[in-house]
Amino acid sequence: MGTAKQTPDCKTCLNTNCLVRKSFAIEYKKEYNDKKLALTFRSGQQFILEGAPVQGLFFVYKGAAKVTRPGQRNRQRIVRFATRGDVIGHRGFGTEDVYPIGAEALEETVLCNFSNETFNQMLRDMPELAIGLMHFYAKELHNSEVKVRMFSRMQVRDRVIYALLYIYEVFGQRGDFMNIVLSRRAISDLADTNEEQVIRTLSTLKKQKLIRTEGKKIGLIERATLVQEIEEYLKG
DNA sequence: TCATTAACTGTCG
């Protein structure tokens, strides 16, 4: 596990999209805030092991992480990325006793962690939190269904484009490049292909002036065109 | 200077 740090206070936290913070904004409960654990991880450190016992819920206070699931022929698939305010570990929470996924920090990351007991108590005590979490589950379920449906019909090129647009959505782009540096390997784990295919696709997209790359950095140039290419898969 | 890592390219089944 990571090293304990000064615990962030939900009262002063700037992650306005965080479910817990939102609920605390309605009614602040100091006793829950104080039961929260803050953990710090360096880039590359895994903080959830697939198959390990569920230890409550994690919320990203600062930094970024990838959530992975084992794919076919000993590859890993990146299920999603999580950044400031996002919840991690919700799939195992409540229903499972072990995590069905793994999670690893992509950069220096601080996580807030609530134990199962504490968070269950919070859910009973704070209806806004329960409703917020339910809406989140519904959205997640929908998103993953859409992704599965799209991926089943897409060629590598479009899966890579989807991956780039997703990365853009999560981390954004300031200036010429997106606000995260990912290896080609990580992108291939997200697009469900291999590193070489990603490299090839990126270089043709670059030749077509749809993106720019510089070392590991990637920036979108013609986002609308990329979105357009993906849009047809959203139908049906 | 050497070893390692990652981006990238070519080729083959």
Added chain:
DNA sequence: CGACAGTTAATGA
């Protein structure tokens, strides 16, 4: 499209 080999560039011991 995936697998593999090989080149190149950056980095760091």
